[in-house]
Structures are given as structure tokens and as C-alpha cells.
Amino acid sequence: MNATSHSDDFLDDLTAYALDALDDAERIALEAHLSTCPECRRIVAELQATANLLPYGLPEAAPRPELRGLILERVCRERQPEQAQPVQPVQQSKIIRPAFWRRPLPAWSTALAAAAAVAAIIWAGQLQGQVNQLQQQLASSQEQLDVSRRQLEERERLVALTLTAAPVAALAGEGPGSARLYRSGDEAVLVASLPPLPAGRVYQVWLLDGGAPRSAGTFSANSSGVGLLAISGVETLAQSQAIAITNEPQGGSAGPTTPVLLSGEIQS
Amino acid sequence: MAPDDQSLVARIAERDDEALGLLYDRYGRLVYAIALRITDNATSAEEVVQDVFYNVWRDAPGFRPQAGNVSTWLMAIARHRAIDVTRSKRFRAGRREEPIDSGPVALALPGGDPEQQVDERLLRQEIQAALQTLPEPQRRAIELAYYGGLTRSEIAEQLGEPLGTIKTRLRLGLTRLRDLLWRANEGAEG
Numbered sequence: 003m004n005a006t007s008h009s010d011d012f013l014d015d016l017t018a019y020a021l022d023a024l025d026d027a028e029r030i031a032l033e034a035h036l037s038t039c040p041e042c043r044r045i046v047a048e049l050q051a052t053a054n055l056l057p058y059g060l061p062e063a064a065p066r067p068e069l070r071g072l073i074l075e076r077v078c079r080e081r082q083p084e085q086a087q088p089v090q091p092v093q094q095s096k097i098i099r100p101a102f103w104r105r106p107l108p109a110w111s112t113a114l115a116a117a118a119a120v121a122a123i124i125w126a127g128q129l130q131g132q133v134n135q136l137q138q139q140l141a142s143s144q145e146q147l148d149v150s151r152r153q154l155e156e157r158e159r160l161v162a163l164t165l166t167a168a169p170v171a172a173l174a175g176e177g178p179g180s181a182r183l184y185r186s187g188d189e190a191v192l193v194a195s196l197p198p199l200p201a202g203r204v205y206q207v208w209l210l211d212g213g214a215p216r217s218a219g220t221f222s223a224n225s226s227g228v229g230l231l232a233i234s235g236v237e238t239l240a241q242s243q244a245i246a247i248t249n250e251p252q253g254g255s256a257g258p259t260t261p262v263l264l265s266g267e268i269q270s
Numbered sequence: 271m272a273p274d275d276q277s278l279v280a281r282i283a284e285r286d287d288e289a290l291g292l293l294y295d296r297y298g299r300l301v302y303a304i305a306l307r308i309t310d311n312a313t314s315a316e317e318v319v320q321d322v323f324y325n326v327w328r329d330a331p332g333f334r335p336q337a338g339n340v341s342t343w344l345m346a347i348a349r350h351r352a353i354d355v356t357r358s359k360r361f362r363a364g365r366r367e368e369p370i371d372s373g374p375v376a377l378a379l380p381g382g383d384p385e386q387q388v389d390e391r392l393l394r395q396e397i398q399a400a401l402q403t404l405p406e407p408q409r410r411a412i413e414l415a416y417y418g419g420l421t422r423s424e425i426a427e428q429l430g431e432p433l434g435t436i437k438t439r440l441r442l443g444l445t446r447l448r449d450l451l452w453r454a455n456e457g458a459e460g
Contacts, residue, residue: 014437017444021415023422052448053416054345058390059397060303065316070294073320074287077327157388195396228392 016042020049160191160230171245173266179227181264183245188236192245194221194229196263199249206250207231208258209242218245220254242268275340283330290327297341298323301348308352308417318352325351353419400450408443411436 015032018024024032036043171183173194181194192207199205204222208215216238223229233239246265248258273281273292281289298319305318325347333343401409414425422440426433 010438010441013445014441017441018415018422018437021412021440021444023415023420023425023440025421025423048448048452049444051342052444052451053412054342055393055397055447055451056401056412056416057300057304057307057345057348058393059401060307060394062299062391062394063303063306064299065302065312065319069316069319070291070298073294073323074291076320076324077287077290193392193395224389228389228396 012042013045016046017049020046021053156232157230160232171266171268173245173247173264175247175262175264177263179264181229181247181266183233183266183268185236185239190233190236190239192218192221192229192231192233194223194231194247194264195227196223196229196247197227198223202252203249204252204254205229205247205263206254206258207233208246208248209238210244210246211242215246215258216242217254217256220250239268244268276335279326279330279333279335279340282327283333287327290323293326293340294323297344300341301344304345304348304417305352308349309356314355315352318348318355321351322347349417349419353417357419397451400447403450404443404446408439408446411439412443412447415440 015024015028019029019032019036036046168185169182170185170190173181173183179194179196181192181196184191184193194205196205199222204220206220207218209218210216218233218235218238219231221229221231244265244267246258246262248255248260248262250259273289275293275296278289278293278296282293301322302315302319305315305322306312309315309318322344326344404412410429411422411425414420414428415422418425420428422436423433426436429436
């Protein structure tokens with residue numbers, strides 16, 4: 003079956019499967035199809051990875067700090083009478099739970115894991131990279147670390163600002179990505195969601211006021227596709243009607259040399 | 271070098287409790303946030319967090335870590351444990367649980383580094399913004415499935431809506447989220 007020919011009804015089922023919202027009979031029927039249709043497996047994997055991004059949007063919360071110690075204590079206590087049989091995760095619970103967790107990983111889970119990795123790029127993988135990078139910098143010199151710390155503090159500050167500031171522009175374009183411009187008092191911050199660029203290329207931000215575009219600075223997107231730029235000169239911003247982003251060589255250009263990727267009107 | 275998720279789980283499988291601590295530093299808050307969302311009770315949520323990491327300890331030897339699937343695994347356990355808890359509690363008592371303490375929360379966990387927190391916050395913003403663009407009924411249907419552990423027939427019943435309507439809401443809502451959240455990351459993948 004060609005997946006592109008699948009109807010909305012079919013996509014209904016794939017969505018519900020990804021959310022664990024099928025009943026048992028429906029699930030079994032769908033799994034029979036999934037076992038033969040790579041295209042549907044890909045769609046399910048994407049939808050499942052999307053669903054698993056939801057918790058990252060939950061309000062910030064932390065358990066009591068003691069919890070970490072309690073957990074480690076418990077595993078250390080239970081470590082001695084170990085050597086029992088390797089555990090079957092599933093049969094142990096008496097409570098009915100969604101089947102996804104109860105069953106062993108299906109053969110096609112590799113495809114799913116690959117797609118889930120996309121979600122993980124946003125999280126573990128690239129955070130790891132950044133942490134590693136910081137640690138390498140620590141090893142190389144304290145001075146560099148101080149610089150990274152300051153950058154980090156600056157980033158923290160910018161992020162904090164976007165949480166309280168009002169968005170004054172929403173940027174969009176034909177291709178992937180989006181950005182928002184926030185302004186709070188004398189400060190403005192652009193938060194962009196754009197693919198990382200190859201080495202030697204940066205994103206450059208332009209303010210448009212009817213004359214030649216004026217550069218507002220350059221930024222890079224990190225591996226999770228997030229870029230931040232503090233925009234100075236709020237007076238210039240106030241005179242501008244629109245804001246745009248292009249892909250330029252490292253260091254930026256005097257004027258845009260490539261087509262506009264994202265743009266939006268600035269609300270005064 | 272900070273170890274990646276897969277090597278942490280491999281070490282946990284070798285009964286390395288320090289690795290479990292590191293995994294907790296990385297995901298403890300996320301697991302707690304899920305548990306709190308589902309149980310709506312801080313005490314129950316902490317119990318769920320303990321169970322989740324205990325399950326990880328117990329099941330790690332049989333788990334085959336692959337890129338990206340450790341977090342998926344943790345979130346699946348967290349959701350299912352928390353849903354179990356709410357169901358058994360309602361079933362047993364039907365009592366009103368104590369409200370969540372909504373006082374200020376400590377942001378820092380031991381080992382949680384500021385860079386991670388910045389990224390978490392950006393991601394949170396991104397996801398909340400995407401959710402905001404969904405019509406309320408679509409968001410609600412998705413949340414009832416994901417956090418409520420309901421099948422779509424159960425959702426239809428609970429909301430008193432036709433099944434077809436719920437099917438459509440789930441499809442439109444989740445595919446829209448996929449399109450919004452995926453676009454930005456396609457470039458990062460390849």
C-alpha cells in the first residue's frame with residue numbers, strides 16, 4: 003500500500019496509536035499494517051516523537067532535593083538481594099496499562115528510535131555537546147571558561163527577558179523556521195528557531211525602514227536550532243517597519259546577499 | 271566528558287548507582303513535571319519519580335538503549351506510572367487530594383547545569399507557543415490521551431462528543447504540532 007494514498011481515516015488511527023489512544027482490537031489491527039508499511043511506521047514515529055515533546059512544555063517544577071538521595075538509597079538497599087532473575091518490566095504490575103509499555107519492543111522500533119532521536123536532538127544529544135564543549139573549555143583555560151560563563155549568563159538574561167517582554171514581531175518565511183522579536187524597555191531580543199548553518203555562515207538580521215536594510219547583527223543557531231540575538235539601538239528599531247533574516251558569510255555582509263529567509267512587520 | 275544517555279543506561283545495567291544519579295540529574299525534573307501534571311499532587315508526583323527511577327534501575331539490564339530512546343522510555347514509564355497512581359487512588363478512595371504546593375520551586379538540581387536550563391526554557395517556550403496555536407478542543411483531546419491515558423472512545427464519552435469528532439481533533443492537533451515543532455529541527459537532523 004502506498005502511504006501517500008492513505009486517507010485521513012488512516013491518519014486518525016496512526017495519530018491515536020502514537021498517543022496510545024487506541025483500544026486493544028484497533029491497536030492489533032493497526033500493528034498488522036505497520037509491520038508491512040514503512041511509510042506508516044515513519045509517520046507513527048514522527049507523531050510519537052512529537053507527542054513526547056509535550057512534557058517539555060510543562061511548567062517548570064522540581065521535586066524536593068532530598069528525592070535524589072532517597073532514590074539512590076533505595077537502589078543501594080535492594081542491591082544486595084539481587085542475583086534474582088532478570089526482571090520482566092511488564093508483568094509485574096497488576097494495574098492495566100497502555101499496551102505500548104506492556105509489549106516488548108516491536109521489530110520496527112529501530113525506525114521509531116531513529117525518529118525519536120530527532121526529538122532527542124533538541125534535548126540530550128545537543129545539550130551534551132554543549133556541556134562537553136564547556137568542559138573542554140574548562141580544561142583548556144579558565145579564562146575561556148569565564149567568557150563562556152559570561153555568554154551563558156547573557157543568554158540566561160536574554161531568555162529571562164523574553165519571558166516577560168511583549169513580542170513586537172513574528173517572523174516567518176517560505177522555508178523552515180520562525181522567529182520572534184521581543185522588546186522590553188530599552189532592550190530587544192530576537193529568538194529564532196532555524197536550522198544550524200554550515201561553518202563559515204551565519205544568520206544576519208536586517209531592519210527595514212524604507213531605505214537600505216540596516217544590519218542589526220548576526221547570530222548562529224545551536225544544534226537544536228535555537229538562536230538568540232540582543233538588538234541594540236532601540237531608537238533604530240522604533241523607526242523600522244520590518245525585520246528580516248538572511249544567510250550571510252561569517253562576520254556579516256554590508257547588505258543582504260541572499261534571499262530573505264524570514265521576515266515580519268514590527269509593531270510599534 | 272559527560273556521558274550520553276545510552277552509556278548512562280549501560281552503566282546502570284552494570285549496577286552503577288552513580289550513573290543512575292546522573293540520569294536523575296538530567297531527567298528528574300522532567301519526570302516530576304509529567305507526574306505532577308498527571309497526579310496533580312506533589313506527594314504522589316514524588317512517589318512516581320521514585321518509582322520511575324527504581325524501574326529504570328530494575329529494567330536497565332533488559333533495555334537496549336539506542337539514540338533518543340532513553341528519554342522516550344523514561345517518559346513512557348513516567349506517564350504510565352502516574353496514570354496508574356491516579357486510577358488506583360480514584361478507585362480506592364475517590365477522595366480529594368491535597369492541593370499542590372504552588373510556592374516557588376527550586377530550579378537547580380545538583381548537577382543540573384545552567385546551559386541545560388536555558389535550553390529547557392527555550393524549548394518550553396517553543397512548545398507552549400505551538401500549543402497556543404491549537405484550538406482549545408484539539409489541545410484538550412490530545413492532553414486527555416497523553417496525560418489522561420484515555421482511549422479515543424473514552425475521550426468521546428467523557429466529553430460527550432461523537433467519536434468521529436475526537437478522531438479528527440486528535441489528528442489535526444497532533445499533525446499540526448508535528449509540523450510546527452518539526453520544521454525547525456529538520457535542518458538539525460541532516
